[in-house]
Amino acid sequence: AQSVTQPDIHITVSEGASLELRCNYSYGATPYLFWYVQSPGQGLQLLLKYFSGDTLVQGIKGFEAEFKRSQSSFNLRKPSVHWSDAAEYFCAVGVKWRNTGGFKTIFGAGTRLFVKA
Amino acid sequence: NAGVTQTPKFQVLKTGQSMTLQCAQDMNHEYMSWYRQDPGMGLRLIHYSVGAGITDQGEVPNGYNVSRSTTEDFPLRLLSAAPSQTSVYFCASSSLLRGTDTQYFGPGTRLTVL
Numbered sequence: 539a540q541s542v543t544q545p546d547i548h549i550t551v552s553e554g555a556s557l558e559l560r561c562n563y564s565y566g567a568t569p570y571l572f573w574y575v576q577s578p579g580q581g582l583q584l585l586l587k588y589f590s591g592d593t594l595v596q597g598i599k600g601f602e603a604e605f606k607r608s609q610s611s612f613n614l615r616k617p618s619v620h621w622s623d624a625a626e627y628f629c630a631v632g633v634k635w636r637n638t639g640g641f642k643t644i645f646g647a648g649t650r651l652f653v654k655a
Numbered sequence: 656n657a658g659v660t661q662t663p664k665f666q667v668l669k670t671g672q673s674m675t676l677q678c679a680q681d682m683n684h685e686y687m688s689w690y691r692q693d694p695g696m697g698l699r700l701i702h703y704s705v706g707a708g709i710t711d712q713g714e715v716p717n718g719y720n721v722s723r724s725t726t727e728d729f730p731l732r733l734l735s736a737a738p739s740q741t742s743v744y745f746c747a748s749s750s751l752l753r754g755t756d757t758q759y760f761g762p763g764t765r766l767t768v769l
Contacts, residue, residue: 542697547695579763580762580763581745581760581762581763582698582747582758582760584758628697642703642713642714643698643700645698645699646697647696647697
């Protein structure tokens with residue numbers, strides 16, 4: 539069965555420090571991988587996505603993620619965190635859903651990022 | 656473009672009441688879906704649609720109905736609300752041209768069932 543695991547429920551980093559959020563997935567085929575960010579009271583916004591090609595993907599707001607097939611991982615990184623990065627981050631995998639042409643995005647449970655001054 | 660819009664933003668219902676959550680998108684996306692978000696569980700797919708007149712169930716469809724009469728609109732109906740349906744509901748849309756592409760999310764509807 540397809541699944542996404544984000545092992546850290548919450549992480550606290552100091553402003554200016556580097557960040558890495560972990561994500562592991564389980565999916566039999568080539569995955570479509572996403573990272574979304576959700577600020578309090580807001581909907582989800584796409585940070586970056588991986589479909590194929592270069593395994594290091596650049597996203598918005600200075601984020602990047604690296605796809606490692608051997609580890610079934612898609613970790614999100616940022617070299618220097620800003621206070622405005624405090625939010626909840628969701629890793630997700632896109633999978634085909636039945637034979638009706640539909641697909642679904644399976645989300646991890648999320649990692650809440652706290653940034654301290 | 657307004658993107659994906661949802662109404663209402665907040666709603667309180669009593670057990671057994673019915674209501675419809677509205678969702679609209681102006682990006683001409685074929686694919687629309689409804690998710691619910693509960694603490695510690697990420698987002699779970701309720702129903703989805705791949706085009707006008709075509710809908711299908713997701714992971715947690717019980718207690719919810721949908722219809723898709725136009726490309727733009729995808730309402731979610733709760734026929735008889737239950738406290739277990741207290742959640743935040745997100746509508747999303749995307750283009751099917753690439754098979755499984757970026758989803759654009761609405762701002763959400765926070766529903767409380769007493």
